Amino acid sequence: MTNKPLILVVNDDGVHAKGIHELIDVICNFGDVVVIAPESHQSGKSAAITVDAPLRATKIEENNGVVIYKCNGTPVDCVKLGFNQLLERKPDFVVSGINHGANSSISVIYSGTVGAAIEGSLHGVPSVAFSLCDYSPNADFSKAKIVCAKVFQRVIENGLPQFTCLNVNIPVGNIKGIKVGRQARGKWMEEFEKRTDPHNRDYYWLSGYFQSFEDETDDTDINALEDNFASVVPVNIDMTCYHALQELKRWDF
Protein backbone atom coordinates (compact mmCIF):
# COMPACT_ATOMS: atom_id res chain seq x y z
CA MET A 1 0.00 0.00 0.00
CA THR A 2 1.29 3.46 -0.93
CA ASN A 3 0.12 7.06 -0.53
CA LYS A 4 1.38 8.01 -3.96
CA PRO A 5 -1.20 8.83 -6.61
CA LEU A 6 -2.11 5.99 -8.95
CA ILE A 7 -1.78 7.02 -12.59
CA LEU A 8 -3.26 5.06 -15.50
CA VAL A 9 -1.23 5.48 -18.70
CA VAL A 10 -2.71 4.60 -22.09
CA ASN A 11 -2.11 5.46 -25.76
CA ASP A 12 -3.30 4.62 -29.25
CA ASP A 13 0.00 3.87 -30.98
CA GLY A 14 0.31 0.62 -29.04
CA VAL A 15 2.23 -0.60 -26.04
CA HIS A 16 5.52 -0.83 -27.96
CA ALA A 17 5.50 2.74 -29.34
CA LYS A 18 8.32 5.03 -28.27
CA GLY A 19 5.92 7.78 -27.19
CA ILE A 20 4.25 5.84 -24.38
CA HIS A 21 7.59 4.82 -22.89
CA GLU A 22 8.71 8.46 -22.94
CA LEU A 23 5.47 9.37 -21.16
CA ILE A 24 5.98 6.63 -18.57
CA ASP A 25 9.46 8.00 -17.98
CA VAL A 26 7.94 11.42 -17.13
CA ILE A 27 4.87 10.26 -15.22
CA CYS A 28 6.56 7.68 -12.96
CA ASN A 29 8.09 10.63 -11.07
CA PHE A 30 4.59 11.63 -9.90
CA GLY A 31 3.23 8.34 -8.56
CA ASP A 32 2.58 4.66 -9.14
CA VAL A 33 1.99 3.90 -12.79
CA VAL A 34 -0.15 1.22 -14.39
CA VAL A 35 0.01 1.11 -18.17
CA ILE A 36 -2.83 -0.50 -20.13
CA ALA A 37 -2.17 -0.01 -23.81
CA PRO A 38 -3.33 -1.60 -27.07
CA GLU A 39 -1.16 -4.47 -28.25
CA SER A 40 -1.36 -3.03 -31.79
CA HIS A 41 -1.68 0.30 -33.54
CA GLN A 42 -5.06 1.97 -32.82
CA SER A 43 -4.68 5.39 -34.42
CA GLY A 44 -7.89 7.05 -35.58
CA LYS A 45 -10.00 4.87 -33.32
CA SER A 46 -11.74 7.85 -31.70
CA ALA A 47 -13.84 6.76 -28.70
CA ALA A 48 -14.58 3.37 -30.30
CA ILE A 49 -15.44 0.47 -27.99
CA THR A 50 -15.39 -3.26 -28.70
CA VAL A 51 -18.90 -4.65 -28.47
CA ASP A 52 -18.69 -7.79 -30.60
CA ALA A 53 -15.56 -9.54 -29.31
CA PRO A 54 -14.16 -10.38 -25.89
CA LEU A 55 -11.27 -8.36 -24.49
CA ARG A 56 -8.07 -9.77 -23.09
CA ALA A 57 -5.33 -8.07 -21.10
CA THR A 58 -1.94 -9.55 -20.27
CA LYS A 59 0.61 -8.24 -17.79
CA ILE A 60 3.89 -8.03 -19.72
CA GLU A 61 6.14 -6.12 -17.32
CA GLU A 62 6.37 -5.05 -13.69
CA ASN A 63 9.24 -3.16 -12.11
CA ASN A 64 10.11 0.02 -10.18
CA GLY A 65 6.47 0.80 -9.45
CA VAL A 66 5.43 0.49 -13.11
CA VAL A 67 3.08 -2.29 -14.23
CA ILE A 68 2.42 -2.73 -17.97
CA TYR A 69 -0.51 -4.57 -19.55
CA LYS A 70 -1.17 -5.07 -23.24
CA CYS A 71 -4.80 -5.30 -24.34
CA ASN A 72 -6.45 -6.41 -27.59
CA GLY A 73 -8.98 -3.54 -27.49
CA THR A 74 -9.19 0.13 -28.37
CA PRO A 75 -7.75 2.96 -26.23
CA VAL A 76 -11.19 3.50 -24.63
CA ASP A 77 -11.47 -0.25 -23.94
CA CYS A 78 -8.11 -0.02 -22.14
CA VAL A 79 -9.37 2.76 -19.87
CA LYS A 80 -12.68 1.02 -19.15
CA LEU A 81 -10.92 -2.24 -18.39
CA GLY A 82 -8.55 -0.42 -16.04
CA PHE A 83 -11.31 1.24 -14.03
CA ASN A 84 -13.62 -1.76 -13.98
CA GLN A 85 -11.36 -4.80 -13.77
CA LEU A 86 -7.59 -4.48 -13.74
CA LEU A 87 -6.79 -1.75 -11.22
CA GLU A 88 -6.94 -2.53 -7.52
CA ARG A 89 -8.19 0.95 -6.75
CA LYS A 90 -9.62 3.86 -8.73
CA PRO A 91 -6.73 5.73 -10.38
CA ASP A 92 -6.21 9.38 -9.50
CA PHE A 93 -5.26 10.43 -13.03
CA VAL A 94 -5.38 9.15 -16.60
CA VAL A 95 -2.70 10.25 -19.06
CA SER A 96 -2.70 9.29 -22.72
CA GLY A 97 0.12 9.44 -25.27
CA ILE A 98 2.58 10.72 -26.10
CA ASN A 99 0.99 10.37 -29.51
CA HIS A 100 3.19 10.22 -32.57
CA GLY A 101 1.50 13.04 -34.54
CA ALA A 102 -0.69 16.06 -33.84
CA ASN A 103 -4.23 15.81 -32.46
CA SER A 104 -5.16 19.47 -32.74
CA SER A 105 -8.32 21.05 -34.15
CA ILE A 106 -10.84 18.58 -35.59
CA SER A 107 -8.50 15.62 -34.96
CA VAL A 108 -9.93 15.63 -31.44
CA ILE A 109 -12.95 13.89 -33.00
CA TYR A 110 -10.95 11.02 -34.55
CA SER A 111 -8.10 10.60 -32.07
CA GLY A 112 -7.83 7.46 -29.97
CA THR A 113 -5.35 9.29 -27.72
CA VAL A 114 -7.94 11.95 -26.93
CA GLY A 115 -10.74 9.35 -26.81
CA ALA A 116 -8.92 7.65 -23.93
CA ALA A 117 -8.56 10.94 -22.01
CA ILE A 118 -12.25 11.73 -22.56
CA GLU A 119 -13.06 8.29 -21.13
CA GLY A 120 -10.89 9.02 -18.09
CA SER A 121 -12.71 12.30 -17.46
CA LEU A 122 -16.03 10.51 -17.77
CA HIS A 123 -14.90 8.28 -14.90
CA GLY A 124 -14.44 11.44 -12.80
CA VAL A 125 -10.65 11.55 -12.93
CA PRO A 126 -8.43 14.42 -14.20
CA SER A 127 -7.20 13.20 -17.60
CA VAL A 128 -4.72 14.55 -20.13
CA ALA A 129 -3.93 13.59 -23.73
CA PHE A 130 -0.42 14.44 -24.97
CA SER A 131 0.58 14.52 -28.66
CA LEU A 132 3.80 15.50 -30.39
CA CYS A 133 3.52 17.01 -33.89
CA ASP A 134 5.86 14.40 -35.37
CA TYR A 135 4.59 11.13 -36.88
CA SER A 136 8.03 9.51 -36.99
CA PRO A 137 8.34 6.28 -34.92
CA ASN A 138 11.73 7.53 -33.72
CA ALA A 139 10.62 11.09 -32.97
CA ASP A 140 12.66 13.08 -30.45
CA PHE A 141 10.49 13.47 -27.34
CA SER A 142 13.10 15.19 -25.14
CA LYS A 143 11.54 18.68 -25.24
CA ALA A 144 7.99 17.33 -25.27
CA LYS A 145 8.68 15.54 -22.00
CA ILE A 146 9.42 18.86 -20.28
CA VAL A 147 6.00 20.14 -21.41
CA CYS A 148 4.29 16.94 -20.23
CA ALA A 149 5.86 17.28 -16.78
CA LYS A 150 4.92 20.95 -16.49
CA VAL A 151 1.29 20.44 -17.55
CA PHE A 152 0.83 17.35 -15.41
CA GLN A 153 2.31 19.16 -12.38
CA ARG A 154 -0.31 21.93 -12.81
CA VAL A 155 -3.10 19.34 -13.17
CA ILE A 156 -2.00 17.74 -9.89
CA GLU A 157 -1.98 21.15 -8.17
CA ASN A 158 -5.24 22.55 -9.60
CA GLY A 159 -7.31 19.53 -10.61
CA LEU A 160 -9.66 19.85 -13.59
CA PRO A 161 -13.35 20.74 -13.86
CA GLN A 162 -15.59 17.67 -13.74
CA PHE A 163 -15.97 15.79 -17.06
CA THR A 164 -13.26 17.93 -18.69
CA CYS A 165 -9.93 16.61 -19.95
CA LEU A 166 -6.99 18.40 -21.54
CA ASN A 167 -5.84 17.97 -25.12
CA VAL A 168 -2.16 18.95 -25.19
CA ASN A 169 -0.28 19.24 -28.48
CA ILE A 170 3.44 19.89 -28.60
CA PRO A 171 5.37 21.30 -31.58
CA VAL A 172 8.71 19.97 -32.73
CA GLY A 173 11.88 21.99 -32.30
CA ASN A 174 12.30 24.78 -29.78
CA ILE A 175 9.17 25.41 -27.73
CA LYS A 176 8.44 29.03 -26.75
CA GLY A 177 5.97 28.16 -24.00
CA ILE A 178 2.48 26.78 -23.36
CA LYS A 179 -0.76 28.47 -24.51
CA VAL A 180 -4.32 27.67 -23.46
CA GLY A 181 -6.88 28.05 -26.22
CA ARG A 182 -9.82 26.58 -28.06
CA GLN A 183 -10.11 23.89 -30.75
CA ALA A 184 -9.49 25.54 -34.15
CA ARG A 185 -12.16 25.17 -36.81
CA GLY A 186 -10.88 23.28 -39.80
CA LYS A 187 -11.18 20.05 -41.72
CA TRP A 188 -9.29 17.54 -43.80
CA MET A 189 -9.35 18.12 -47.55
CA GLU A 190 -8.95 15.74 -50.54
CA GLU A 191 -9.05 12.89 -48.13
CA PHE A 192 -8.38 9.88 -50.35
CA GLU A 193 -5.90 8.63 -52.87
CA LYS A 194 -7.61 6.33 -55.36
CA ARG A 195 -5.67 3.35 -56.73
CA THR A 196 -6.49 0.32 -58.86
CA ASP A 197 -5.37 -3.17 -57.85
CA PRO A 198 -3.91 -5.78 -60.28
CA HIS A 199 -7.43 -7.21 -60.69
CA ASN A 200 -8.69 -3.81 -61.89
CA ARG A 201 -10.67 -3.06 -58.74
CA ASP A 202 -10.53 0.38 -57.11
CA TYR A 203 -9.38 0.98 -53.57
CA TYR A 204 -8.83 4.13 -51.54
CA TRP A 205 -6.14 5.19 -49.04
CA LEU A 206 -6.98 7.84 -46.47
CA SER A 207 -4.70 10.77 -47.19
CA GLY A 208 -5.17 14.53 -47.65
CA TYR A 209 -4.18 17.65 -45.75
CA PHE A 210 -5.62 19.81 -42.99
CA GLN A 211 -7.12 23.20 -43.76
CA SER A 212 -7.86 25.73 -41.03
CA PHE A 213 -10.94 27.97 -41.22
CA GLU A 214 -9.50 30.46 -38.72
CA ASP A 215 -7.69 33.75 -38.97
CA GLU A 216 -4.23 33.99 -37.48
CA THR A 217 -4.97 36.08 -34.42
CA ASP A 218 -7.41 33.82 -32.59
CA ASP A 219 -6.47 31.85 -29.49
CA THR A 220 -6.70 28.45 -31.19
CA ASP A 221 -4.57 25.35 -30.79
CA ILE A 222 -3.45 25.55 -34.43
CA ASN A 223 -2.25 29.14 -34.07
CA ALA A 224 -0.37 28.30 -30.86
CA LEU A 225 1.40 25.41 -32.59
CA GLU A 226 2.28 27.51 -35.64
CA ASP A 227 3.90 30.01 -33.24
CA ASN A 228 5.93 27.15 -31.67
CA PHE A 229 3.91 27.08 -28.45
CA ALA A 230 2.50 23.89 -26.97
CA SER A 231 -1.32 24.13 -26.99
CA VAL A 232 -3.68 23.14 -24.19
CA VAL A 233 -7.41 22.80 -25.01
CA PRO A 234 -9.95 21.82 -22.34
CA VAL A 235 -12.27 19.19 -23.86
CA ASN A 236 -15.88 18.58 -22.93
CA ILE A 237 -17.90 15.35 -22.97
CA ASP A 238 -21.20 17.22 -23.32
CA MET A 239 -21.61 17.54 -27.09
CA THR A 240 -24.90 19.45 -26.90
CA CYS A 241 -24.85 22.52 -29.14
CA TYR A 242 -26.41 24.88 -26.56
CA HIS A 243 -26.65 27.90 -28.84
CA ALA A 244 -28.85 25.85 -31.19
CA LEU A 245 -31.19 24.61 -28.46
CA GLN A 246 -33.46 27.65 -28.24
CA GLU A 247 -33.90 27.89 -32.00
CA LEU A 248 -34.72 24.18 -32.27
CA LYS A 249 -37.25 24.43 -29.44
CA ARG A 250 -39.23 26.82 -31.61
CA TRP A 251 -39.57 24.23 -34.37
CA ASP A 252 -43.11 22.95 -34.81
CA PHE A 253 -43.09 19.17 -34.53
Place this chain on the structure above:
Amino acid sequence: MTNKPLILVVNDDGVHAKGIHELIDVICNFGDVVVIAPESHQSGKSAAITVDAPLRATKIEENNGVVIYKCNGTPVDCVKLGFNQLLERKPDFVVSGINHGANSSISVIYSGTVGAAIEGSLHGVPSVAFSLCDYSPNADFSKAKIVCAKVFQRVIENGLPQFTCLNVNIPVGNIKGIKVGRQARGKWMEEFEKRTDPHNRDYYWLSGYFQSFEDETDDTDINALEDNFASVVPVNIDMTCYHALQELKRWDF
Protein backbone atom coordinates in the same frame (compact mmCIF):
# COMPACT_ATOMS: atom_id res chain seq x y z
CA MET B 1 -29.77 15.30 -63.89
CA THR B 2 -32.44 16.09 -61.33
CA ASN B 3 -33.43 19.04 -59.15
CA LYS B 4 -34.25 16.79 -56.24
CA PRO B 5 -32.00 16.97 -53.19
CA LEU B 6 -29.28 14.33 -53.01
CA ILE B 7 -29.34 12.49 -49.68
CA LEU B 8 -26.50 10.30 -48.40
CA VAL B 9 -27.75 7.51 -46.13
CA VAL B 10 -25.37 5.66 -43.82
CA ASN B 11 -25.58 3.56 -40.64
CA ASP B 12 -23.42 1.53 -38.26
CA ASP B 13 -25.41 -1.71 -38.10
CA GLY B 14 -24.35 -2.55 -41.65
CA VAL B 15 -25.94 -2.40 -45.08
CA HIS B 16 -28.14 -5.45 -44.45
CA ALA B 17 -29.70 -4.21 -41.18
CA LYS B 18 -33.45 -3.69 -41.14
CA GLY B 19 -33.10 -0.15 -39.75
CA ILE B 20 -31.31 1.33 -42.74
CA HIS B 21 -33.83 -0.09 -45.18
CA GLU B 22 -36.65 1.41 -43.11
CA LEU B 23 -34.82 4.75 -43.23
CA ILE B 24 -34.34 4.50 -47.01
CA ASP B 25 -38.07 3.84 -47.31
CA VAL B 26 -38.75 7.15 -45.52
CA ILE B 27 -36.00 9.27 -47.04
CA CYS B 28 -36.50 8.30 -50.69
CA ASN B 29 -39.70 10.38 -50.61
CA PHE B 30 -37.58 13.52 -50.15
CA GLY B 31 -35.00 13.16 -52.93
CA ASP B 32 -32.44 10.97 -54.66
CA VAL B 33 -30.81 8.57 -52.24
CA VAL B 34 -27.30 7.14 -52.26
CA VAL B 35 -26.60 4.63 -49.52
CA ILE B 36 -22.99 3.98 -48.45
CA ALA B 37 -23.05 1.61 -45.51
CA PRO B 38 -20.59 -0.71 -43.79
CA GLU B 39 -20.62 -4.27 -45.12
CA SER B 40 -20.50 -5.53 -41.52
CA HIS B 41 -21.63 -4.49 -38.04
CA GLN B 42 -19.83 -1.31 -36.87
CA SER B 43 -21.60 -0.53 -33.60
CA GLY B 44 -19.59 1.40 -31.03
CA LYS B 45 -17.17 2.64 -33.68
CA SER B 46 -17.62 6.30 -32.68
CA ALA B 47 -15.93 8.62 -35.20
CA ALA B 48 -13.22 6.04 -35.94
CA ILE B 49 -11.47 6.24 -39.31
CA THR B 50 -9.43 3.60 -41.12
CA VAL B 51 -5.83 4.77 -41.43
CA ASP B 52 -3.93 1.50 -41.82
CA ALA B 53 -5.85 -0.35 -44.52
CA PRO B 54 -7.28 0.57 -47.91
CA LEU B 55 -11.01 1.09 -48.30
CA ARG B 56 -13.21 -0.54 -50.89
CA ALA B 57 -16.77 0.26 -51.90
CA THR B 58 -18.99 -1.86 -54.15
CA LYS B 59 -22.29 -0.89 -55.74
CA ILE B 60 -24.71 -3.68 -54.82
CA GLU B 61 -28.06 -2.25 -55.91
CA GLU B 62 -29.56 0.51 -58.02
CA ASN B 63 -33.24 1.10 -58.64
CA ASN B 64 -36.01 3.69 -58.30
CA GLY B 65 -33.56 6.52 -57.62
CA VAL B 66 -31.80 4.58 -54.84
CA VAL B 67 -28.15 3.51 -55.24
CA ILE B 68 -26.62 1.27 -52.56
CA TYR B 69 -22.91 0.76 -51.90
CA LYS B 70 -21.35 -1.49 -49.29
CA CYS B 71 -18.01 -0.42 -47.85
CA ASN B 72 -15.38 -2.22 -45.74
CA GLY B 73 -14.82 0.84 -43.51
CA THR B 74 -16.39 2.54 -40.53
CA PRO B 75 -19.48 4.77 -40.68
CA VAL B 76 -17.25 7.87 -40.84
CA ASP B 77 -15.19 6.26 -43.64
CA CYS B 78 -18.47 5.76 -45.55
CA VAL B 79 -19.34 9.45 -45.27
CA LYS B 80 -15.85 10.62 -46.21
CA LEU B 81 -15.76 8.26 -49.20
CA GLY B 82 -19.16 9.55 -50.30
CA PHE B 83 -18.16 13.20 -50.23
CA ASN B 84 -14.67 12.70 -51.65
CA GLN B 85 -15.00 9.88 -54.18
CA LEU B 86 -18.28 8.12 -54.78
CA LEU B 87 -20.91 10.85 -55.15
CA GLU B 88 -21.12 12.78 -58.42
CA ARG B 89 -22.08 15.96 -56.54
CA LYS B 90 -22.01 17.15 -52.94
CA PRO B 91 -25.02 15.70 -51.13
CA ASP B 92 -27.56 18.12 -49.63
CA PHE B 93 -28.17 16.02 -46.52
CA VAL B 94 -26.67 13.11 -44.58
CA VAL B 95 -28.96 10.82 -42.60
CA SER B 96 -27.70 7.98 -40.43
CA GLY B 97 -29.57 5.01 -38.99
CA ILE B 98 -32.12 3.97 -38.08
CA ASN B 99 -29.90 2.48 -35.39
CA HIS B 100 -31.04 -0.68 -33.62
CA GLY B 101 -30.70 0.63 -30.03
CA ALA B 102 -30.62 3.98 -28.22
CA ASN B 103 -27.84 6.54 -28.71
CA SER B 104 -28.93 8.98 -26.02
CA SER B 105 -26.84 10.66 -23.31
CA ILE B 106 -23.16 9.67 -23.25
CA SER B 107 -23.69 7.10 -26.05
CA VAL B 108 -23.26 10.04 -28.42
CA ILE B 109 -19.52 9.64 -27.71
CA TYR B 110 -19.35 5.96 -28.72
CA SER B 111 -21.99 5.76 -31.44
CA GLY B 112 -21.01 5.10 -35.03
CA THR B 113 -24.47 6.26 -36.09
CA VAL B 114 -23.89 9.67 -34.51
CA GLY B 115 -20.24 9.69 -35.64
CA ALA B 116 -21.45 9.54 -39.25
CA ALA B 117 -23.85 12.45 -38.74
CA ILE B 118 -21.11 14.51 -37.07
CA GLU B 119 -18.93 13.83 -40.12
CA GLY B 120 -21.74 15.00 -42.42
CA SER B 121 -22.07 18.26 -40.47
CA LEU B 122 -18.31 18.75 -40.67
CA HIS B 123 -18.68 18.65 -44.46
CA GLY B 124 -21.14 21.55 -44.17
CA VAL B 125 -24.30 19.55 -44.78
CA PRO B 126 -27.38 19.29 -42.50
CA SER B 127 -27.08 15.82 -40.96
CA VAL B 128 -29.30 13.73 -38.71
CA ALA B 129 -28.71 10.51 -36.74
CA PHE B 130 -31.80 8.40 -35.99
CA SER B 131 -31.92 5.63 -33.37
CA LEU B 132 -34.75 3.44 -32.11
CA CYS B 133 -34.59 2.30 -28.47
CA ASP B 134 -34.86 -1.37 -29.46
CA TYR B 135 -31.78 -3.54 -30.09
CA SER B 136 -33.77 -6.35 -31.73
CA PRO B 137 -32.75 -7.12 -35.34
CA ASN B 138 -36.46 -7.40 -36.17
CA ALA B 139 -37.56 -4.29 -34.30
CA ASP B 140 -40.81 -2.62 -35.37
CA PHE B 141 -39.84 0.68 -37.02
CA SER B 142 -43.35 1.68 -38.17
CA LYS B 143 -43.86 4.46 -35.60
CA ALA B 144 -40.22 5.52 -35.68
CA LYS B 145 -40.52 6.14 -39.42
CA ILE B 146 -43.22 8.76 -38.81
CA VAL B 147 -40.83 10.59 -36.45
CA CYS B 148 -37.98 10.36 -38.98
CA ALA B 149 -40.17 11.88 -41.71
CA LYS B 150 -41.37 14.69 -39.43
CA VAL B 151 -37.88 15.62 -38.20
CA PHE B 152 -36.32 15.40 -41.66
CA GLN B 153 -39.11 17.57 -43.13
CA ARG B 154 -38.31 20.27 -40.54
CA VAL B 155 -34.58 20.01 -41.30
CA ILE B 156 -35.32 20.54 -45.00
CA GLU B 157 -37.48 23.58 -44.17
CA ASN B 158 -35.20 25.21 -41.57
CA GLY B 159 -31.70 23.89 -42.25
CA LEU B 160 -29.33 23.47 -39.32
CA PRO B 161 -26.69 25.75 -37.82
CA GLN B 162 -23.25 25.20 -39.36
CA PHE B 163 -21.27 22.25 -37.93
CA THR B 164 -24.30 21.05 -35.93
CA CYS B 165 -26.10 17.77 -36.48
CA LEU B 166 -29.15 16.28 -34.78
CA ASN B 167 -29.13 13.20 -32.58
CA VAL B 168 -32.68 11.80 -32.66
CA ASN B 169 -33.72 8.94 -30.38
CA ILE B 170 -37.11 7.31 -30.66
CA PRO B 171 -38.82 5.28 -27.92
CA VAL B 172 -40.65 2.04 -28.56
CA GLY B 173 -44.41 1.82 -28.29
CA ASN B 174 -46.75 4.80 -28.54
CA ILE B 175 -44.91 8.09 -29.04
CA LYS B 176 -46.40 11.17 -27.38
CA GLY B 177 -44.46 13.68 -29.49
CA ILE B 178 -40.99 15.09 -30.13
CA LYS B 179 -38.96 17.06 -27.55
CA VAL B 180 -35.80 19.10 -28.11
CA GLY B 181 -33.32 18.93 -25.25
CA ARG B 182 -29.74 18.47 -24.17
CA GLN B 183 -27.53 15.39 -23.75
CA ALA B 184 -28.22 13.91 -20.28
CA ARG B 185 -25.26 13.45 -17.95
CA GLY B 186 -24.71 9.80 -17.14
CA LYS B 187 -22.40 6.87 -17.65
CA TRP B 188 -22.21 3.13 -18.03
CA MET B 189 -21.72 1.16 -14.78
CA GLU B 190 -20.18 -2.29 -14.10
CA GLU B 191 -19.12 -2.40 -17.68
CA PHE B 192 -17.62 -5.88 -18.01
CA GLU B 193 -18.50 -9.48 -17.41
CA LYS B 194 -15.37 -11.47 -16.60
CA ARG B 195 -15.15 -15.07 -17.82
CA THR B 196 -12.45 -17.73 -17.93
CA ASP B 197 -11.76 -19.74 -21.10
CA PRO B 198 -11.11 -23.53 -21.19
CA HIS B 199 -7.36 -22.78 -21.03
CA ASN B 200 -7.85 -20.87 -17.76
CA ARG B 201 -7.24 -17.45 -19.25
CA ASP B 202 -9.48 -14.50 -18.37
CA TYR B 203 -11.49 -12.55 -20.91
CA TYR B 204 -14.00 -9.75 -20.62
CA TRP B 205 -17.26 -8.96 -22.38
CA LEU B 206 -18.50 -5.39 -22.50
CA SER B 207 -21.77 -5.32 -20.59
CA GLY B 208 -23.23 -3.16 -17.81
CA TYR B 209 -26.09 -0.68 -17.50
CA PHE B 210 -26.60 3.04 -17.95
CA GLN B 211 -26.99 5.32 -14.95
CA SER B 212 -28.24 8.89 -15.30
CA PHE B 213 -26.82 11.68 -13.13
CA GLU B 214 -29.85 13.92 -13.77
CA ASP B 215 -33.01 14.76 -11.89
CA GLU B 216 -36.30 13.96 -13.55
CA THR B 217 -37.45 17.45 -14.47
CA ASP B 218 -34.62 18.59 -16.72
CA ASP B 219 -34.98 18.89 -20.49
CA THR B 220 -32.66 15.99 -21.28
CA ASP B 221 -32.87 13.32 -23.96
CA ILE B 222 -33.15 10.58 -21.32
CA ASN B 223 -36.11 12.27 -19.60
CA ALA B 224 -37.88 12.80 -22.92
CA LEU B 225 -37.48 9.11 -23.79
CA GLU B 226 -38.69 7.98 -20.36
CA ASP B 227 -41.82 10.08 -20.95
CA ASN B 228 -42.31 8.34 -24.32
CA PHE B 229 -41.28 11.35 -26.38
CA ALA B 230 -38.76 11.14 -29.19
CA SER B 231 -35.72 13.25 -28.25
CA VAL B 232 -33.82 15.66 -30.49
CA VAL B 233 -30.39 16.90 -29.33
CA PRO B 234 -28.31 19.33 -31.43
CA VAL B 235 -24.72 18.05 -31.44
CA ASN B 236 -21.59 20.17 -31.78
CA ILE B 237 -18.23 19.31 -33.36
CA ASP B 238 -16.41 21.90 -31.23
CA MET B 239 -15.47 19.97 -28.10
CA THR B 240 -13.76 22.92 -26.38
CA CYS B 241 -14.96 23.29 -22.80
CA TYR B 242 -15.43 27.08 -22.96
CA HIS B 243 -16.34 27.55 -19.31
CA ALA B 244 -12.96 26.06 -18.34
CA LEU B 245 -10.94 28.25 -20.72
CA GLN B 246 -10.69 31.35 -18.52
CA GLU B 247 -9.68 29.37 -15.45
CA LEU B 248 -7.00 27.48 -17.37
CA LYS B 249 -5.63 30.71 -18.83
CA ARG B 250 -4.79 31.78 -15.29
CA TRP B 251 -2.59 28.71 -14.76
CA ASP B 252 1.08 29.54 -14.49
CA PHE B 253 2.98 27.51 -17.06
